[in-house]
Amino acid sequence: MTSKTLPYVGRFAPSPTGPLHTGSLLTALASYLDAKANHGLWLVRMEDLDPPREMAGAAEQILESLQHYGLHWDGDVWYQSQRHQQYQQAVDQLIAQGLAFYCTCSRSQILAASGSNRYPGTCRNCSTPPNVPHAVRLQINDIDISFLDSLQGLQRCNLFQESGDFVIKRKEGLFAYHLAVVLDDAAQGITHIVRGCDLLDSSFRHIYLQQVLNLPTPQYTHLPVIVNEEGQKLSKQTYAEAIPHDNPTPLLLHCLELLGQQPPSTLKQAPASELLQWGIEHWQQHNIPPIRALHPSAS
Ligand code: GLU
Ligand code: ZN
Numbered sequence: 001m002t003s004k005t006l007p008y009v010g011r012f013a014p015s016p017t018g019p020l021h022t023g024s025l026l027t028a029l030a031s032y033l034d035a036k037a038n039h040g041l042w043l044v045r046m047e048d049l050d051p052p053r054e055m056a057g058a059a060e061q062i063l064e065s066l067q068h069y070g071l072h073w074d075g076d077v078w079y080q081s082q083r084h085q086q087y088q089q090a091v092d093q094l095i096a097q098g099l100a101f102y103c104t105c106s107r108s109q110i111l112a113a114s115g116s117n118r119y120p121g122t123c124r125n126c127s128t129p130p131n132v133p134h135a136v137r138l139q140i141n142d143i144d145i146s147f148l149d150s151l152q153g154l155q156r157c158n159l160f161q162e163s164g165d166f167v168i169k170r171k172e173g174l175f176a177y178h179l180a181v182v183l184d185d186a187a188q189g190i191t192h193i194v195r196g197c198d199l200l201d202s203s204f205r206h207i208y209l210q211q212v213l214n215l216p217t218p219q220y221t222h223l224p225v226i227v228n229e230e231g232q233k234l235s236k237q238t239y240a241e242a243i244p245h246d247n248p249t250p251l252l253l254h255c256l257e258l259l260g261q262q263p264p265s266t267l268k269q270a271p272a273s274e275l276l277q278w279g280i281e282h283w284q285q286h287n288i289p290p291i292r293a294l295h296p297s298a299s
Contacts, residue, residue, distance in 0.1 A: 006191065007040065007041075007191065008035055008038040008039065008040025008041070008191055008192055009035075009040055009041045009043065009188065009189050009190050009191050009192070010031050010032075010034060010035030010040055010041065010042050010043070010190065010191075010192045010193070010194060011031065011042065011043040011044065011045055011185070011188065011190050011193070012027065012028045012031050012032070012042070012043075012044050012045075012066075012071075012073070013044075013045040013046075013047050013181065013184075013195070014028075014044075014046065014047065014062050015047040015048070015049070015050070015053070015054070016046055016047075016048050016054050016055065016058035016059035016062060017050075017053050017054055017055055017058065017235075018055050018058055018235070018240070018242075019055075019058060019061045019062065019065065019242035019243070020061070020062045020065040020066070020242065020243055021234050021235075021240030021241060021242060021243060022226060022234060022240065022241075022243060022251065022254075022255070022296075023196070023225060023226040023233065023234035023235070023240060024062075024234075025065075025069065025243055025251065025255055026223065026225075026226060026255045026258060026259065027194070027195055027196050027223060028066060028069075028071055029069075029071065029252070029255050029256070029259070029279075030194050030221075030223050030259055030288070031193075031194035031195070032071050032276070033259075033276070033279045033280055033283045034192065034194050034221065034283065034285060035192070035194075036276075036280045036283075037280050037281075037283035037285075038192075040191075040192070041074040041075070042071075042073055042074055043073060043074060043075055043078070043188055043190070044063070044066065044073040044077045044078075045077065045078040045079075045080070045184055045188065046059050046062075046077055046078065046079045046080065046081075047080050047177065047180070047181070048079055048080055048081045049080045049081070049174065049175060049177060049180055050174055050177075051081075059079075061242070063077065064245075065242070065243055065245065068245045068248055068272075069243070069248045069251075069252060069272055070248070070252075070271075070272035070273045070275075070276045071276070078184065078188065080180050080184065083180070083183075083184065084175065086183055086187070087169075087175040087179055087180055087183060088175075090179065090183055090213065091136050091168060091169050091175075091179070094136075094138065094168070094212065094213075095127060095136065098127070098139075099138065099139055099212050100136050100137060100138050100139060100168060101123055101124055101125070101126045101127060101136070101137055101139060101165075102123060102126045102127070102128070102129055102130055102134045102135075102136060103119075103122070103123040103126065103134060103135045103136065103137045103165075103167075104123060104126075104130050104132055104133070104134045104135075105119075105122055105123060109122070110122075114164075117163075118161075118162070118163060118164045119137065119163065119164035119165045119166065120164065121164065121165060123137070124139060124165070133171045133172075134171060135167045135169060135170055135171045136167070136168050136169040137165040137166060137167055137168065138165060138166055138167075138168050138208070138209065138212070139165050140159045140160045140163070140164060140165050140166065140208065141160060142158065142160040142161070143158070143160070144156055144157070144158050145157055145158070145159060145204045145207050145208055147203065147204075147207055147217065147220060149200070149203075149220050149221060149222050150219060150220070150221040150285065151221050151222060151223065151285070151286075151288055151290050152197070152200065152222050152290060152292075153290070155200065155203070155204075157201070157204040159204055159205065159208055162204075163205075166178065166205060168209075177202075178202060178205045178206060178209060179209065181206060182206050182209040182210055182213065182215065183213075183215075185206075185218060186210070186213075186215040186216065190218050191218050191219065192218055192219045192221070193218045193219070193220050193221065194221040194223065195221075195222065195223065196222065196223055196224075196225040196233070197222045197223060197224060197225050197292040197293070198225050198233050199222065200222040200292075203220055203222070221285065222292075223259075223288060224258075224288070224289055224290075224291045224292055224293055224294040225292070225293060225294065226258070226293075226294045226296055227293045227294065227295060229295075231293065248272045249268075249269065249270060249271070249272065249275065252272055252275045252276070253267070253268070253275065254296075256275070256279055258294055258296060259287070259288050260284070260287035260288045260289055261279060261282060261283065261284065261287060262282075262287075263275065263278060263279070263282075264278075
């Protein structure tokens with residue numbers, strides 16, 4: 001296979017809504033090991049796109065945690081807050097091409113018109129900015145999107161039926177995650193995306209955007225996400241604790257095991273750098289459980 005010569009560029013793209021917790025460490029670790037086992041680069045991008053949801057100091061805290069756990073990134077950290085101009089350019093371009101439109105609908109109007117959250121296409125012909133607050137939506141055609149996830153297998157979705165035209169710039173003026181992530185992954189030359197399964201359904205939107213923007217589609221790997229006893233993903237909202245900084249070894253070992261890797265018992269006291277080196281040399285992506293949710297207490 002010639003793919004051996006393909007450069008690998010991976011990334012970890014946290015939102016600074018809270019500190020790094022076990023769930024986000026698992027994603028960071030898997031994306032790091034996958035990149036390094038493939039002699040690739042591992043970039044970090046701070047997705048600080050939504051100030052009302054962010055926590056002061058979280059970005060710095062996340063970067064500090066990554067360093068403590070030996071997860072050193074390549075190059076400079078990108079910040080989405082510094083890329084609004086690029087996002088706006090893409091929005092303008094899509095509108096000019098007739099692929100996106102201005103939308104003034106409220107949630108209740110959408111519900112009344114479609115009986116669901118699916119956008120019924122009401123404002124599709126609106127190509128001049130209205131004088132009232134408005135979002136920008138991408139026009140979705142009735143086609144199937146499919147991709148082969150390295151871990152979860154073949155995925156297929158018809159966005160037209162599932163969501164309809166979706167928002168790429170919000171009414172408050174904030175850019176949608178879906179738009180920013182696609183533009184940045186392309187601008188950073190990302191070839192492989194390893195992230196949590198909570199974003200698997202978002203991938204269809206990303207691939208659709210890549211197609212209309214003429215951008216390449218990276219290889220996707222969606223990892224199982226750690227859930228709590230109630231089956232909820234660990235997040236700030238579900239009180240996921242910040243990972244400890246005093247001794248990274250036990251948590252790194254635990255995460256390696258959750259990822260289906262089998263570190264030998266001789267590494268029980270090993271420093272982070274040694275564990276990561278072992279992880280890179282022995283990385284077996286296909287040993288990651290191909291499921292969507294992990295219940296660590298049950299393992
Ligand atoms: N910023 C997103 C999050 O923290 C992840 C984005 C991605 O990996 O595509 O959930
Ligand atoms: Zn509308």
